[in-house]
Amino acid sequence: MTIIVTGGAGFIGSNFVFHMLKTYPDYRIVCLDKLTYAGNLSTLAPVMDNPNFRFVKLDICDREGVYKLFEEEKPDIVVNFAAESHVDRSIENPEIFLQTNILGTQVLMDACRKYGITRYHQVSTDEVYGDLPLDRPDLFFTEETPIHTSSPYSSSKAGADLLVMAYYRTYGLPVTISRCSNNYGPYHFPEKLIPLMIANTLADKPLPVYYCL
Numbered sequence: 001m002t003i004i005v006t007g008g009a010g011f012i013g014s015n016f017v018f019h020m021l022k023t024y025p026d027y028r029i030v031c032l033d034k035l036t037y038a039g040n041l042s043t044l045a046p047v048m049d050n051p052n053f054r055f056v057k058l059d060i061c062d063r064e065g066v067y068k069l070f071e072e073e074k075p076d077i078v079v080n081f082a083a084e085s086h087v088d089r090s091i092e093n094p095e096i097f098l099q100t101n102i103l104g105t106q107v108l109m110d111a112c113r114k115y116g117i118t119r120y121h122q123v124s125t126d127e128v129y130g131d132l133p134l135d136r137p138d139l140f141f142t143e144e145t146p147i148h149t150s151s152p153y154s155s156s157k158a159g160a161d162l163l164v165m166a167y168y169r170t171y172g173l174p175v176t177i178s179r180c181s182n183n184y185g186p187y188h189f190p191e192k193l194i195p196l197m198i199a200n201t202l203a204d205k206p207l208p209v210y211y212c213l
């Protein structure tokens, strides 16, 4: 079994790489990552010498490079964690979010169609559902909740989800999508809410609070 994990030098992707190599020692895990500001190759240092692990520095938007990698590795499964994922940055500069999150997803799925896989998994976010009112703790999101995005980040993730569904319906690509809530834990990038709050608290700095009008 060979799995291509994109964005594996980031926060959740690296934890997934560690989990898979530990839980399924026979699987081959190929990590594809562009190493943007959010990617940290040193995070993967503990597994770099594992013979069942390979790291490839590559942009998921690089169609030629992605096809070459698929040809070499012939993956069974692709798990796409690679994304621009910081809401504030998406408000300042949406373009890279549309490129990576939507067009990059398209390149990966085209490669899956061309070379054949058993499953393409898209890591999405609950942010595609928008916000719940603070005074209605009885409400929650389900798979049937309508998409109601509120930032270029969540819109780009929702756009990618729709494209993934289109590849399933149009081409029969075997796909799954997960829309998790906020994660926190080891290797979390310091600009994200929980590490930022902890770091600011420790440094006696103000704690930024976000709200929607």
Ligand SMILES: NC(=O)c1ccc[n+]([C@@H]2O[C@H](COP(=O)([O-])OP(=O)(O)OC[C@H]3O[C@@H](n4cnc5c(N)ncnc54)[C@H](O)[C@@H]3O)[C@@H](O)[C@H]2O)c1
Residues within 6 Å of the ligand: 006, 007, 008, 009, 010, 011, 012, 013, 032, 033, 034, 035, 036, 037, 038, 039, 040, 058, 059, 060, 061, 080, 081, 082, 083, 084, 085, 100, 104, 123, 124, 125, 126, 157, 179, 180, 181, 182, 183, 184, 189
């Ligand atoms: N962190 C959360 O709480 C959370 C919650 C819900 C969903 N998600 C989703 O989970 C996924 C991973 O999130 P994260 O917090 O680990 O993100 P992260 O920013 O820590 O990591 C993203 C990784 O993707 C890589 N990357 C970015 N653009 C790339 C490109 N064009 N080609 C190849 N690699 C590229 C980066 O170098 C980095 O290593 C994202 O798709 C995100 O939308 C995250």
